[in-house]
Amino acid sequence: MRAALLDSVSASVSSAPVAVYLPAVERTYPSELAAAVARGAVVVDIRESGERAVQGTLPGALAIGAELLPARLDPTHPGRLALATDRDREWILVSARGAETRRVVLDLRRRGLRRVTMLVGGYAAIRSADLVGAVTAAQHVAEDVARVTAH
Known part of the structure; x- marks a missing residue:
């Protein structure tokens, strides 16, 4: 009797749908953007050029297509950005509405x-939130301006 009961429990458990949870993605909220930039985070605008043309630019952000990010942000890749100094650099990815970025963040992690x-x-x-200008205070922007104006 007990064996039959265990078999029926096993059968019902094995046929039950299994929930699959995707890994959590770290998020930065718009209200945290200025503080993140002040501590050295680099904002990357991954919108397509057509989206930027229609919606507007994000001054101070690096505009890089999502498909190029693995090569540009990886410090070991020969095609990396000069800012990609180590795997602990803080990057904040910005898409048109935010939801599209989840997959890209998971891939980079x-x-x-x-x-x-x-x-x-x-x-x-x-x-x-009227924060379009918040990224212009980034350290890398100030360094770029200093390099350009020094010549």
């Missing part, structure tokens, strides 16, 4: 980049 986050709400959230 699988590749060993530990501090990649997505901006909740994407560019639309930045614009509605």
Whole structure:
């Protein structure tokens, strides 16, 4: 009797649907953007050029297509950005609305980049919170301006 009971429990458990949970993605909220930039985070605008043309630019952000990010942000890749100095560099990815960024963040984290986050709400959230200029205070922007104006 007990064996039959265990078999029926096993059968009902094995036929039950299994919930699959995707890994959590770290997020940066628009209200945290200025503080993140002040501590050295680099904002990367992954919107397509057509989206940027229609929606507006994000001054101070690096505009890099999502398909190029693994090569550009990986410090061991020969095609990396000069800012990609180590796997602990903080990167904040901005898409049009935010949801598209999840997959990209997960891919970069699988590749060993530990501090990649997505901006909740994407560019639309930045614009509605009137934070489009928040990224221009980034350290890399100041360094670029200093290099250009020094010549």
